[in-house]
Amino acid sequence: MKSPTKSRSKRIATKISKGSRExxxxxxxxxxxxxxxxxxxxxxxxxVTESAVRALQYDLLHNSGRGPDGVAPxxxxxxxxxRVTAITGPSMSILRFVSGKMIxxxxxxxxxxSPKPREENAAIVASxxxxxxxxxxxxxxxxxxxQESGLRHYREPSPGNADAFLLVGLDxxxxxxxxxxxxxxxxxxxxxxxxxPSQKEVNTLMLxxxxxxGRRSQxxxxxxxxxxxxxxxxxxxxxxxxxxxxxxxGFAVWVPRxxxx
Numbered sequence: 605m606k607s608p609t610k611s612r613s614k615r616i617a618t619k620i621s622k623g624s625r626e627x628x629x630x631x632x633x634x635x636x637x638x639x640x641x642x643x644x645x646x647x648x649x650x651x652v653t654e655s656a657v658r659a660l661q662y663d664l665l666h667n668s669g670r671g672p673d674g675v676a677p678x679x680x681x682x683x684x685x686x687r688v689t690a691i692t693g694p695s696m697s698i699l700r701f702v703s704g705k706m707i708x709x710x711x712x713x714x715x716x717x718s719p720k721p722r723e724e725n726a727a728i729v730a731s732x733x734x735x736x737x738x739x740x741x742x743x744x745x746x747x748x749x750x751q752e753s754g755l756r757h758y759r760e761p762s763p764g765n766a767d768a769f770l771l772v773g774l775d776x777x778x779x780x781x782x783x784x785x786x787x788x789x790x791x792x793x794x795x796x797x798x799x800x801p802s803q804k805e806v807n808t809l810m811l812x813x814x815x816x817x818g819r820r821s822q823x824x825x826x827x828x829x830x831x832x833x834x835x836x837x838x839x840x841x842x843x844x845x846x847x848x849x850x851x852x853x854g855f856a857v858w859v860p861r862x863x864x865x
Contacts, residue, residue: 628653629766634702635660636769637714639787639800643759645766649694657698658782659774663799664688664701666783671798678711678800691782713800716810721758721768728757728791728813735817745820749791757791757813770810792820 625647632653635641640663641656665688667680683706688695706712718724732742732749749755752773759767773788786797794809794816801809808815 631698631702632656633766634707636767637717638702638706638712639715639772640784642772642774643767646764654693655776655782657695658691658693659776659784660698660701661688661691661693661695662782663784665691667799669798671796673797676798676800677713677802678709680706680799683709713803713806715769715772716806717769718758719768721760724758725756725760725791728817729755731813732817735814745817749820752788752793753791755791790816792816794819 628649629645629647631649632641632645632647635653635656636643636645638660640660642652644650644652663680664684665681667676669676669679669681683701687701707714732746735742735745746755753771756771758770761768770790771793773793774784775786775788777783777785784799786795787799788795789801789810791813796805796809809819810816
């Protein structure tokens with residue numbers, strides 16, 4: 605016998621997906637701005653969009669704004685006002701939520717969007733060669749960024765997908781599958797546990813590319829020196845980063861950030 609809750613959820617999802625693609629795309633754009641949708645502004649209400657809706661519902665119920673690394677500028681749960689009572693997934697009320705107070709409230713810091721994401725991504729990658737880093741070879745840093753973010757700071761739009769927002773990697777709570785426990789931002793996937801970020805964090809960790817790369821380089825120093833022997837690190841500095849095959853064969857141990865991007 606089918607669960608009434610699951611049947612109702614499926615009907616609502618069908619209703620949303622049968623709405624205009626423009627409506628769904630607007631919902632996805634708002635979820636991206638608020639930091640809940642991993643990627644995709646294509647007008648299709650699929651599993652990724654549903655996961656974003658569930659994450660927002662979870663925060664409306666539980667997010668007090670506090671995290672192990674600090675306090676967010678606002679508490680997401682204050683926007684709820686008893687409207688969401690359970691994590692149901694597809695819900696027409698979310699359409700009203702994301703186009704309402706959370707988007708309008710300037711205190712809720714939004715994820716940056718670029719008018720020219722391809723050009724900005726190319727400029728950031730080009731700036732790596734001029735990065736002032738002595739401890740970590742640039743090829744080593746580039747290889748790490750390639751693994752973690754594909755050397756992208758912003759998503760790049762494609763036919764049918766208008767996503768040009770900052771790259772945001774999501775780590776979810778394993779037991780519930782709904783809660784987002786941390787987010788990695790931009791090319792360096794700098795991790796924050798509280799949400800939303802402050803405007804200062806957006807300015808320094810997301811919009812200031814040079815500072816972002818500098819921070820990532822420093823974290824590489826801490827990680828690489830503990831995983832590479834002195835002679836191998838010296839070899840990397842002289843010759844550049846080895847092939848991925850060499851990494852897999854044990855030349856060096858590197859564990860990339862675990863955020864799903």
